[in-house]
Amino acid sequence: MLTSKQRAYLRGLGNELDPVFQIGKGGLSEESFRQLDAVLEARELIKVKVLKSCLEDAGDLADEISRALDCQVVQKIGKSFLLYRMSLDEPQIQLP
Secondary structure: OOOHHHHHHHHHHHOOOOOOOEEEOOOOOHHHHHHHHHHHHHHOEEEEOOOOOOOOOOHHHHHHHHHHHHOOOEEEEEEEEEOOOOOOOOOOOOOO
């Protein structure tokens, strides 16, 4: 579980990020979860964008991904959200 200080630090890092993953009208599939898992392992902090064509709510998708991939939802803003999971191999982000 992230503290408020850690969450604020990650939000600051996330401001500079471009979305690396987009969810469209197809929603989430098993392949989407595999790709998200690989990107989270490589980058630790990612921004995900939910396209207008997606019928599901961005907040619900963020919560579903968080549960499935054991990661933290750092921030939800509109159709975008930030996800964080510390890398098991080599952590890149040092939390305060």
